[in-house]
Amino acid sequence: DAGVTQSPTHLIKTRGQQVTLRCSPKSGHDTVSWYQQALGQGPQFIFQYYEEEERQRGNFPDRFSGHQFPNYSSELNVNALLLGDSALYLCASSGGDRSYNEQFFGPGTRLTVL
Amino acid sequence: AQSVTQLDSQVPVFEEAPVELRCNYSSSVSVYLFWYVQYPNQGLQLLLKYLSGSTLVKGINGFEAEFNKSQTSFHLRKPSVHISDTAEYFCAVSDPNDYKLSFGAGTTVTVRA
Numbered sequence: 001d002a003g004v005t006q007s008p009t010h011l012i013k014t015r016g017q018q019v020t021l022r023c024s025p026k027s028g029h030d031t032v033s034w035y036q037q038a039l040g041q042g043p044q045f046i047f048q049y050y051e052e053e054e055r056q057r058g059n060f061p062d063r064f065s066g067h068q069f070p071n072y073s074s075e076l077n078v079n080a081l082l083l084g085d086s087a088l089y090l091c092a093s094s095g096g097d098r099s100y101n102e103q104f105f106g107p108g109t110r111l112t113v114l
Numbered sequence: 115a116q117s118v119t120q121l122d123s124q125v126p127v128f129e130e131a132p133v134e135l136r137c138n139y140s141s142s143v144s145v146y147l148f149w150y151v152q153y154p155n156q157g158l159q160l161l162l163k164y165l166s167g168s169t170l171v172k173g174i175n176g177f178e179a180e181f182n183k184s185q186t187s188f189h190l191r192k193p194s195v196h197i198s199d200t201a202e203y204f205c206a207v208s209d210p211n212d213y214k215l216s217f218g219a220g221t222t223v224t225v226r227a
Contacts, residue, residue, distance in 0.1 A: 004157075033214065042118075042204050042217030043158070056213045090157055092215075099165060101146045101208040103215060105158040 002027060004093050004106035012112045013081050021076040021109045025093030031055075031100055032074035034066060037088040037108070049074050050095075078111075086113045116141040116207040120218035127195055128226055135190040135221045137205035147188040148206040148215065149179055158204065164188065175199070200225045 005024045013019050025032050031050045035043035045058035049068035068074045072093075078085055088110050092103035121136040139145060146165050150158040162173025169181040179190045188205060202222050206215040 006157075031213075035215075040220075042206075042219050043215075045214040045216070048213050058214060092158075099146065099210075100213055101210065101215070102148075102160070102163060102165075104160065105150070107157040 004091055004104055006089075006091050006106040006109050008109060009107065010110045010112075012114065014114050015081055015083060017081050017113075018077065018079045019081060019111060021078075021089050021091075021111070022073065023076070023091030023093075023106060024073045025091075025095075026104050028096040029093035029104070030072050030095040031093060032068060032072065033092045033094070033103055034074070034076045035090040035092065035105075036060070037090055039087070043090055046076070050100075081113045083113050086111060116145065116209060116212075116216045118205050118207050118216055118218035120203075120205055120221050122221050123219065124222045124224070126224045126226065129197055130194050132191065132193050133195050133199075133223060135203050135205075135223070137188045137190065137218060139186050139188065139205075139207045141186070141207060141209065143209055143211070146208040146210055147179075147181060148208070149173065149177070149188070149190050150204045150206060150217075152202040152204065152220075154201075161190070161203075195223070195225050197225050197227065199223060 033048040034046040037043040047057040052068045063079045088108045090108045091106045094103045149161040164181045205218045
């Protein structure tokens with residue numbers, strides 16, 4: 001049973017650029033959440049996608065946007081990158097026969113903005 | 115809105131000694147509670163969860179936690195740690211009517227021989 005997968009594992013961008021991160025949920029899950037984990041901090045909720053719509057959003061600017069595809073995979077897009085966007089971006093999936101709050105995390109994408 | 119406070123940022127412990135990681139939450143409603151572990155350069159792995167029922171929850175790798183509603187706490191314990199338990203541990207809370215997890219700042223556990 002494949003768990004949550006994310007790509008790429010590492011990414012280096014410069015300020016002002018745009019980036020797209022990808023996530024495939026665990027088999028049987030229909031919901032994808034994205035979190036940002038800055039160095040030395042706990043993850044912060046960005047948003048959650050369900051049925052191809054953004055169901056809930058955290059306190060992040062509109063530069064952060066997402067998408068969910070019919071196969072439940074998801075993308076996170078960040079525009080006009082800032083140095084402060086450097087972080088580990090974690091994708092989590094949930095759903096199926098479990099509570100939507102019980103989330104399973106992928107290995108993350110490490111984004112460095114120079 | 116829920117919030118989580120992990121009372122210890124770093125916990126050094128000797129191998130085979132017990133360890134307790136403290137977590138307090140603030141919420142005006144019923145909650146779901148979770149402990150996750152993060153090994154270096156990896157994602158988060160679920161250790162255990164409290165959704166309802168028994169307040170003593172057993173998880174993977176010999177960890178357990180106790181939900182105490184009156185003290186709004188969910189402390190994590192292991193009776194005997196191994197070198198391989200060296201990692202970052204995160205406590206998280208969620209409202210059953212909400213979908214997001216709110217995490218604490220984490221506790222770094224370093225196990226020494």
